[in-house]
Amino acid sequence: MAQATLSIDRDALARNWRALDRLSSDNVETAAVVKADAYGLGADVVAQTLAEAGARTFFVAIAEEGVAVRRALGTAPRVFVFAGHMPGDAEIIAENGLIPLLNSADQFVRHRQALPGHPFGIQLDSGMNRLGIKKDVWSEHASNILAAGPALLMSHLASADDAADPMNAAQLGAFRKMTEGTVIPRSLAATDGIALGRDYHFDLTRPGIALYGGAATRGTGAVVRLSIPVIQDHWLEAGETVGYGGTWKATARTRAATVSAGYADGLLRSMSGRTALYHGDAACPVLGRVSMDLITVDVTHLPTVPDTLDILCPAQGVATLAKAAGTIPYEILTSLGPRYRRRYVRGGA
Numbered sequence: 001m002a003q004a005t006l007s008i009d010r011d012a013l014a015r016n017w018r019a020l021d022r023l024s025s026d027n028v029e030t031a032a033v034v035k036a037d038a039y040g041l042g043a044d045v046v047a048q049t050l051a052e053a054g055a056r057t058f059f060v061a062i063a064e065e066g067v068a069v070r071r072a073l074g075t076a077p078r079v080f081v082f083a084g085h086m087p088g089d090a091e092i093i094a095e096n097g098l099i100p101l102l103n104s105a106d107q108f109v110r111h112r113q114a115l116p117g118h119p120f121g122i123q124l125d126s127g128m129n130r131l132g133i134k135k136d137v138w139s140e141h142a143s144n145i146l147a148a149g150p151a152l153l154m155s156h157l158a159s160a161d162d163a164a165d166p167m168n169a170a171q172l173g174a175f176r177k178m179t180e181g182t183v184i185p186r187s188l189a190a191t192d193g194i195a196l197g198r199d200y201h202f203d204l205t206r207p208g209i210a211l212y213g214g215a216a217t218r219g220t221g222a223v224v225r226l227s228i229p230v231i232q233d234h235w236l237e238a239g240e241t242v243g244y245g246g247t248w249k250a251t252a253r254t255r256a257a258t259v260s261a262g263y264a265d266g267l268l269r270s271m272s273g274r275t276a277l278y279h280g281d282a283a284c285p286v287l288g289r290v291s292m293d294l295i296t297v298d299v300t301h302l303p304t305v306p307d308t309l310d311i312l313c314p315a316q317g318v319a320t321l322a323k324a325a326g327t328i329p330y331e332i333l334t335s336l337g338p339r340y341r342r343r344y345v346r347g348g349a
Contacts, residue, residue: 002260004228005308006340008041011347012223013211014053019219020191020207021054025198031057033190033208034069035082039333040266041212041224044072045344050211051077059206063089063098070096080121080152082131090114099151103131105141112148121152126174126188127167128158138178146182152204153179153186160192160200168196191215214318214329224333226312226340228259228277231294233305242296243288248273255300256287259309264292266335267311268325275324277309278316284309 021030032055038046047058047069057078060066063086066079073079078099084107085093085100093100094115101121102108111120122145125132132155133141155175159165175188185203191210193200195217209215213223236242236250259277263269272290276283277297284297299305312321318329325332 002229002231003339003341004226004259004261004265005343006041006336007225007227007343007345008045009223009225009345009347010045010049012213012221013046013049016211016213016220016223017050017053017055017207020194020205020210020217023194023218024189024205025201028201029057029204031055031059031187031204031206032211033059033206035059035061035065035208036334037065037068039209039212039214039330040336041333042342042344043068047072057204059208060098062086063092063096063100066098067092067096070098078151082123084123084131085111085114085120094118101152101154102133102150104133105137108141108145108148119151120148121154122150124153124155124175124178126155126157126171126178128156128171130156130158132156135174135178142178146184150184153182153184154204154206155188156190157188157193157196157200160190160196163196168200172200191217209330209333212318212333214322214333216319222312222314222317224312224318225310226336227308227310228261228295229308230257230305231260233257233299241288244291245289248288253300254287254298255302255305256296257284257299257305257309258294258296260294261311261339262291262293262295265337265339266332267295268327268331268335270327271321271325274326275311275321276316277311278313279306279309281315283315 024030032050034043037043059080062083081100084103099119101123103123123132125134159167187204189200189205191207210217210220236254242248276285287296322329322332
């Protein structure tokens with residue numbers, strides 16, 4: 001079988017959520033961000049796993065993503081939608097009990113007219129200038145919106161991955177000023193915001209990437225293993241090249257193995273010549289360019305050619321692979337393609 005296998009450790013997911021819950025302040029609810037099909041790992045199974053661990057509030061990007069989460073979890077957990085209430089969303093929001101995070105005065109009007117009495121939250125722009133109601137608009141409409149009883153007031157930090165960035169404190173101050181005096185639950189911190197400390201935690205935190213092993217957050221660990229079948233191996237003589245453009249040339253006799261995955265599967269072309277696959281702890285460097293369906297690696301040093309090689313494993317986590325590709329862990333995880341066989345395990349991917 002040439003299909004690669006993406007193994008997802010449900011126990012590791014649960015451990016990561018519990019670790020992030022411990023890092024959140026006392027009496028603060030820890031939610032879970034499961035947008036983009038749970039960062040590519042399967043929103044239905046991931047949401048079920050996190051609910052079993054104790055999560056009772058979930059976040060998705062768009063209303064359509066909320067359908068799978070609601071079907072997986074039943075009616076009890078809350079499912080918030082970051083994009084808010086877009087035109088045409090009323091039916092899907094109502095039928096699936098979703099809670100839109102309204103990002104503008106127009107969305108507020110649309111939601112109240114289409115679904116009077118249906119729950120909603122509010123996203124405020126505290127300085128990221130991406131989504132949310134800006135402070136001048138909020139000043140004009142806050143009393144009317146607050147009287148309607150939002151379930152949550154939230155904002156998002158732009159630079160939480162850099163604790164020394166003064167923008168964090170500026171956004172914290174702006175969010176406090178926009179929400180002071182309210183009794184509505186508030187949320188500012190996602191994964192990196194949790195690490196900034198209790199001042200940023202408010203009533204609810206929203207971890208995302210750290211749940212999936214993509215951030216160096218205390219107490220969290222790897223969740224996935226990606227094992228790719230070896231299709232063919234062959235010996236190269238000195239002077240022979242590998243792959244498109246012949247960008248790698250053998251300087252000595254080399255045993256090369258070709259595996260069944262490539263940039264069509266989310267293994268970015270930018271990884272060419274900059275990373276390795278692994279057999280246990282033994283690194284097998286990539287030779288030449290990553291192509292659409294295939295990658296060739298050096299296995300000269302292995303006693304035998306294995307049936308599979310790993311590109312995500314204990315020896316090389318998501319963050320390490322992302323650095324080699326010149327990107328971020330978010331892109332690595334969400335790029336993992338549909339051709340992989342997704343296998344859910346307990347106790348070790």
